[in-house]
Amino acid sequence: MFTQKLSAVLLLAGSALAYNGRVQEVLRRQPKVGNVTHSFDVARCPGYALHALSETHNGLTAKLNLAGAACNAFGTDVANLTIEVTYETTSRLHVHIYDTAKSQFTIPESVVSRPAAAKGNTAKKSDLVFNYDASPFAFWITRRSAPHAAPLFDTRISSLPPTPIAPVMAGDNSTALDGFPLVFENQYLQLASALPLGANIYGLGEVVASSGIRRDVGTNGGVGTIQNDWARDIADPIDENIYGVHPIYMEHRFNGSTNTSQSHGVFLLNPAGADILLLTPPSSNVSLIEYRLIGGTLDFYFLAGPTPQSVMRQYAQVVGTPTWQPVWAFGFQLCRWGYTSLAEVKGVVAKMRSANIPLEVMWNDIDLYHAFRDFTADPVSFAPEEMRQWIAELKANHQHYVPIVDAAIPKELNSTDFYAPYSKGTELDVFIKNPDGTEYVGQVWPGYTVFPDWFAPNTLGWWTDALRNWSALGVEFSGIWLDMNEASSFCDGSCGSGIDISNTSTPFILPGEPGNFVAGYPEGYNATISGPSGNITVNGTLTYGATAQAALAARGIGAGNQSDVDLNAPPYAIHNANGRLSLHTLATNATHTGGYAELDVHSLWGLMEAEATHKALQAVLPNTRPFIISRSAFASAGKWAGHWLGDNFSKWEYMYFSIQGVLQHQLFQIPFVGADTCGFNDNSDEELCGRWMQLAAFTPFYRNHNIKGAISQEPYVWDSVAAASRTAIAVRYALLPYWYSLFANASIDGTPPVRALFWEFPNEPELFSVDRQFMIGSDILVTPVLTPNVSSVDGIFPGRGKTIWRDWYTGAALNTTAGANTTLPAPLGHIPVHVRGGAALLLHSAPAYTIEETREGPFALLVSPAADGSAFGTSYLDDGVSNPPGPSATVTVHASKGRMKIESKGKFRVAQKLEVVTVLGVAKKPAKVEVGGKKVKGFTFTDAEEKLVISGLSVDLNKGTTISWK
Numbered sequence: 001m002f003t004q005k006l007s008a009v010l011l012l013a014g015s016a017l018a019y020n021g022r023v024q025e026v027l028r029r030q031p032k033v034g035n036v037t038h039s040f041d042v043a044r045c046p047g048y049a050l051h052a053l054s055e056t057h058n059g060l061t062a063k064l065n066l067a068g069a070a071c072n073a074f075g076t077d078v079a080n081l082t083i084e085v086t087y088e089t090t091s092r093l094h095v096h097i098y099d100t101a102k103s104q105f106t107i108p109e110s111v112v113s114r115p116a117a118a119k120g121n122t123a124k125k126s127d128l129v130f131n132y133d134a135s136p137f138a139f140w141i142t143r144r145s146a147p148h149a150a151p152l153f154d155t156r157i158s159s160l161p162p163t164p165i166a167p168v169m170a171g172d173n174s175t176a177l178d179g180f181p182l183v184f185e186n187q188y189l190q191l192a193s194a195l196p197l198g199a200n201i202y203g204l205g206e207v208v209a210s211s212g213i214r215r216d217v218g219t220n221g222g223v224g225t226i227q228n229d230w231a232r233d234i235a236d237p238i239d240e241n242i243y244g245v246h247p248i249y250m251e252h253r254f255n256g257s258t259n260t261s262q263s264h265g266v267f268l269l270n271p272a273g274a275d276i277l278l279l280t281p282p283s284s285n286v287s288l289i290e291y292r293l294i295g296g297t298l299d300f301y302f303l304a305g306p307t308p309q310s311v312m313r314q315y316a317q318v319v320g321t322p323t324w325q326p327v328w329a330f331g332f333q334l335c336r337w338g339y340t341s342l343a344e345v346k347g348v349v350a351k352m353r354s355a356n357i358p359l360e361v362m363w364n365d366i367d368l369y370h371a372f373r374d375f376t377a378d379p380v381s382f383a384p385e386e387m388r389q390w391i392a393e394l395k396a397n398h399q400h401y402v403p404i405v406d407a408a409i410p411k412e413l414n415s416t417d418f419y420a421p422y423s424k425g426t427e428l429d430v431f432i433k434n435p436d437g438t439e440y441v442g443q444v445w446p447g448y449t450v451f452p453d454w455f456a457p458n459t460l461g462w463w464t465d466a467l468r469n470w471s472a473l474g475v476e477f478s479g480i481w482l483d484m485n486e487a488s489s490f491c492d493g494s495c496g497s498g499i500d501i502s503n504t505s506t507p508f509i510l511p512g513e514p515g516n517f518v519a520g521y522p523e524g525y526n527a528t529i530s531g532p533s534g535n536i537t538v539n540g541t542l543t544y545g546a547t548a549q550a551a552l553a554a555r556g557i558g559a560g561n562q563s564d565v566d567l568n569a570p571p572y573a574i575h576n577a578n579g580r581l582s583l584h585t586l587a588t589n590a591t592h593t594g595g596y597a598e599l600d601v602h603s604l605w606g607l608m609e610a611e612a613t614h615k616a617l618q619a620v621l622p623n624t625r626p627f628i629i630s631r632s633a634f635a636s637a638g639k640w641a642g643h644w645l646g647d648n649f650s651k652w653e654y655m656y657f658s659i660q661g662v663l664q665h666q667l668f669q670i671p672f673v674g675a676d677t678c679g680f681n682d683n684s685d686e687e688l689c690g691r692w693m694q695l696a697a698f699t700p701f702y703r704n705h706n707i708k709g710a711i712s713q714e715p716y717v718w719d720s721v722a723a724a725s726r727t728a729i730a731v732r733y734a735l736l737p738y739w740y741s742l743f744a745n746a747s748i749d750g751t752p753p754v755r756a757l758f759w760e761f762p763n764e765p766e767l768f769s770v771d772r773q774f775m776i777g778s779d780i781l782v783t784p785v786l787t788p789n790v791s792s793v794d795g796i797f798p799g800r801g802k803t804i805w806r807d808w809y810t811g812a813a814l815n816t817t818a819g820a821n822t823t824l825p826a827p828l829g830h831i832p833v834h835v836r837g838g839a840a841l842l843l844h845s846a847p848a849y850t851i852e853e854t855r856e857g858p859f860a861l862l863v864s865p866a867a868d869g870s871a872f873g874t875s876y877l878d879d880g881v882s883n884p885p886g887p888s889a890t891v892t893v894h895a896s897k898g899r900m901k902i903e904s905k906g907k908f909r910v911a912q913k914l915e916v917v918t919v920l921g922v923a924k925k926p927a928k929v930e931v932g933g934k935k936v937k938g939f940t941f942t943d944a945e946e947k948l949v950i951s952g953l954s955v956d957l958n959k960g961t962t963i964s965w966k
């Protein structure tokens, strides 16, 4: 959902924060007020000294006392800290530094449960080793297997030269890293670690990074990255904080002399507003990561890896594995803001059908609502009985319906305005409050609104009822779309407290209406030459190549006010690109049950809403897997929901960014993710939309979504896009058993379904920055076209010439350039897809209109042998919907030269037969093919592609068989 730029929002509000009083009963002290003079010279902070160390069952604990006069840089130094070091498993080390008095905020276990530690003593067996200096206190983490190698994490950086980084705030001369100590204040925590010079860092987010997936650590005195952690509703700006917060990074270290590599991960479990900087001091032989947090504790989990994918699995052990998706979630989904009536929506569904473009899930944006209110449907344009009947028809056709749910709940306007979610919620005391205990009132689409407080005991029950009661209006959803949950608010502070709330108009002009026409088009679009199709027929010069914004955006408003600190503005001003933390969201003094201040729990709102919605759907739609797509997220949100990449733009650049977004969220353990296909903001065009429909068919969440007022972009709008979509969706549905198995693995142990190339080929440095291509599992490599006006695309093929890559469409082996780009033909309507040598993929042989119909059809098997003739694959099969998952079957294929064995294990009965087996890389036509020991005649062989196709089979996958050819 689109929301306006701040300038427009400010037009309305005019009201300052209505509540400036001290937050009551907060678990963490508020900033100093008034004209307190802060010393910003963090370099003079005294650091800590370690005392009273004692060994514990599998680690140690000690006291850290302030080692000199307090510096009170951005708050008050905490004199007494405790450090706990726990070797939780052989690959996970937990280091928690907290205030001994425990008055800093830490996330309650009910919100993010902590991982269980191994029972035995793992300290001696761990590959990670905790080392420390007592005074000044510093610690570093090494590998037991390589004690003399550079530490993985190292806070002993006092000997570095001063680092003249750009001032991060007025009055801060920021040579902070000179003699850099541990700083632990009530409002400011700072810790830095040395990284190898120019380290390969991935993760930290959510972000649209101009650097690509490999984050910029800067060079010689430069700050490469300031990752800001503060959940924010904003249309996907580059290099700024956006919707979600994930303080986890993975570092990948390559040793050129041994040609080996190791990855490790570092997760900071702290939702506080933060800047995480990646930088390189001048003339330095190291780069640095520096954490600057405005609250909480230093709660680090170090993950040993040593491969990229094992780091991700270890992270899943900390935050939980992703939720199981219903199998229909892999179908194509369609939405737009601006479907103004059910008649229009029905028309879209019908046009998809008549264009024969598979449609699995139809969505509605806020057009569905009556007066923009959650859990309503417009009584005229989405009338209850018609909705009910229509959704029943969808279900009969194996299709689904997903409506939007916004975060904010409108207030009743007067005594005759009855809106149960509000009145019930008030009665049950489920809304966020002002510091004085009155209700906090912000402003969103429906006018003045309150916001659910997920910490309140009655909220889950109330939310469940609200979702269940929607059915009375015919809204029989199969899943839920959670939007605006950063949480977004259009006014400043509790703007609706104590005022006349009858004005429900949106404080800015909606897109498509006079004064706000949607005028943007993709780069290179030229309407005068080719009309509404844009650049598709243009053969002129490319205008593509608009540069990304500079890596570091200017400081936002509010940064210079440090000598006159607002109660609601912590002394250290993080790089929230909105400036003041309370802008465009809940004010930081908004108060939750238990006394939690919004300041501390802000970035948890979306996570907590996703958890509540997941639990509500388990009650409303029992025994089926909750399907939820959420915009805001914090670490662990993948346990409850998937994610879409927010309000992107109909630009080639954003199609490219969608790849890094999908890859980031694999690391973040929210693997079910995708971008608004064809772009949300601005108008799309034929060429971009065609390329994007093809690319997104190879990402997990596949939804075309458009903004109100833009030209239509459903895949049937342009014939070439319709054709491209049919082709790509057919490949996607053929691959469904593969996708489904990858997601089963993710839900079982956190293995990422979509992969950057180096996650599979970690010893090929030329892959470490590749994010214009990606892999699905270990076996499929996608090389999309990401620029207009081209008919070929360059891609690198991992394995340096030793790995065979075969064309998905023809089966022919590709002639690759080792370690460098290979140019592939890619005319419109064609997306290059390659299958790795060594793969055996179970497929659906008859991709159909829906996932259900596809699953009812028979199976095919594609075998793409490695150079030695071997191939291997496993497929996980179950009923696709039951929750928790019921019986399953695992079909395993082992192939070697001239033969293969298909086996099955597990209790799930696979009804469909295996009818076609394709073997690639068969050098010459076999004289004899046997299946289950019996000679078969139904096979064909094509020389050019070295392809053997055995058809007309009826193999029972529950029993398995053997196949041979020679």
Ligand SMILES: *[C@@H]1O[C@H](CO)[C@@H](O)[C@H](O)[C@H]1NC(C)=O
Residues within 6 Å of the ligand: 034, 035
């Ligand atoms: C500091 O604040 C106090 C109390 O608000 C005020 O009386 C005083 O003038 C201020 N001092 C300065 C230097 O602004």
Ligand SMILES: *[C@@H]1O[C@H](CO)[C@@H](O)[C@H](O)[C@H]1NC(C)=O
Residues within 6 Å of the ligand: 063, 065, 066, 067, 068, 079, 080
């Ligand atoms: C707390 O820290 C202060 C300052 O370092 C020290 O003097 C004091 O002994 C510490 N208290 C405890 C209980 O360790």
Ligand SMILES: *[C@@H]1O[C@H](CO)[C@@H](O)[C@H](O)[C@H]1NC(C)=O
Residues within 6 Å of the ligand: 040, 041, 171, 172, 173
């Ligand atoms: C920062 O530098 C400026 C200019 O060199 C100086 O005037 C100011 O006093 C310095 N501020 C601090 C806090 O050291």
Ligand SMILES: *[C@@H]1O[C@H](CO)[C@@H](O)[C@H](O)[C@H]1NC(C)=O
Residues within 6 Å of the ligand: 413, 414, 415, 416, 417
């Ligand atoms: C109360 O609010 C409703 C809108 O929900 C409006 O239709 C009605 O006129 C209002 N009544 C009064 C007395 O203002």
